[in-house]
Amino acid sequence: MSAMTEYEVRELCNEFFDAYQDGRVDVLRRIMSDDCIVWHNVYGRDTTRDQNLEAYPDSYTGQRRRTYNDRIINAFDDGFVIQYSLNGVMHTGHKGALWICIVGRVRDGKITRIDEYMDSSKFAAWMGGPRA
Amino acid sequence: MTVDTTHRRLCHALFDALEQGDVDGVDACYAPDMTMWINVSGETITREANLEAVDKGRGLHRRRLYNDRNINSFDDGFVVQYTTHVVTHDGTEVPLSACLVAEVRDARITKLFEYLDTTQFRSRARSKKARSKKTESERTESRQPEPT
Numbered sequence: 086m087s088a089m090t091e092y093e094v095r096e097l098c099n100e101f102f103d104a105y106q107d108g109r110v111d112v113l114r115r116i117m118s119d120d121c122i123v124w125h126n127v128y129g130r131d132t133t134r135d136q137n138l139e140a141y142p143d144s145y146t147g148q149r150r151r152t153y154n155d156r157i158i159n160a161f162d163d164g165f166v167i168q169y170s171l172n173g174v175m176h177t178g179h180k181g182a183l184w185i186c187i188v189g190r191v192r193d194g195k196i197t198r199i200d201e202y203m204d205s206s207k208f209a210a211w212m213g214g215p216r217a
Numbered sequence: 218m219t220v221d222t223t224h225r226r227l228c229h230a231l232f233d234a235l236e237q238g239d240v241d242g243v244d245a246c247y248a249p250d251m252t253m254w255i256n257v258s259g260e261t262i263t264r265e266a267n268l269e270a271v272d273k274g275r276g277l278h279r280r281r282l283y284n285d286r287n288i289n290s291f292d293d294g295f296v297v298q299y300t301t302h303v304v305t306h307d308g309t310e311v312p313l314s315a316c317l318v319a320e321v322r323d324a325r326i327t328k329l330f331e332y333l334d335t336t337q338f339r340s341r342a343r344s345k346k347a348r349s350k351k352t353e354s355e356r357t358e359s360r361q362p363e364p365t
Contacts, residue, residue, distance in 0.1 A: 126314045126315070126316075126332075126333070126334050126337070127334050127336070127337065129314065129337070159291040159292075159294060159296070159318075160291060161289040161290060161291045161296075162289070164289060166289070166291075166296040166318055168318060168330060168332075184256045184259065184332070185256075185332070186256075186316050186318060186330070186332040188289070188296060188298055188316065200298060200316070202256075202298075202314070202315065202316040202332035202333065202334070203256070203332065203334065204256050204257055204332070204333065204334050204335055204336070205334050205336040205337070206257075206334075206335045206336045
């Protein structure tokens with residue numbers, strides 16, 4: 086196990102969000118460890134990397150584009166915290182933004198855990214109505 | 218004392234003071250120009266507004282604990298993932314997972330960013346109340362005399 090530098094941690098964080106933005110599931114699979122766990126405060130439960138990546142296409146339903154902007158990243162010994170805006174453009178043309186915070190754990194150049202915090206009461210306004 | 222230790226102590230001092238409703242203790246953790254941003258409203262409030270909210274919030278619940286504090290520090294701040302455990306005046310217990318990012322300067326907090334899910338808090342509070350009402354109605358029902 087080798088420690089990662091702050092630069093490497095920041096680069097890994099940005100690579101993760103770029104891949105999520107561009108729909109690069111292959112990159113996500115490469116930079117998330119096999120045993121990576123994703124936890125959402127909205128559901129309060131853990132999901133595996135594979136469950137998360139399988140759900141990726143469905144999570145895009147009704148959306149034309151998603152961008153992960155205003156990234157404020159702080160790195161610590163074995164992870165990072167990122168605060169960002171998730172900007173979405175729906176097929177209806179509606180534009181919405183969500184403010185999200187993720188705490189990530191890293192090991193050997195990969196992300197091993199993701200804890201995501203957001204306010205689900207903002208979902209409806211973000212989508213601009215029921216999903217198409 | 219290392220920066221890491223300073224920031225961790227500051228985080229615990231803030232949460233301990235919040236638990237105890239100690240407004241002066243909370244104030245001691247803040248820089249004079251401290252601001253707080255909350256994802257629920259998307260608004261930034263001043264230190265004075267935050268302290269006023271802490272003061273007013275003291276009587277809202279019977280007890281509020283900040284448990285499971287998972288703290289990581291970086292050069293000019295810290296992030297803490299935690300569970301707010303609220304006990305309301307009617308005894309309802311509501312846990313809520315939240316995350317706080319803090320910017321620190323000279324051992325005082327200059328900015329706070331709070332992320333939580335309000336839907337979760339409301340639905341848990343509602344479902345626990347509903348369960349408690351159901352239990353009460355079941356108790357009432359069980360006290361009804363058997364039909365003859």
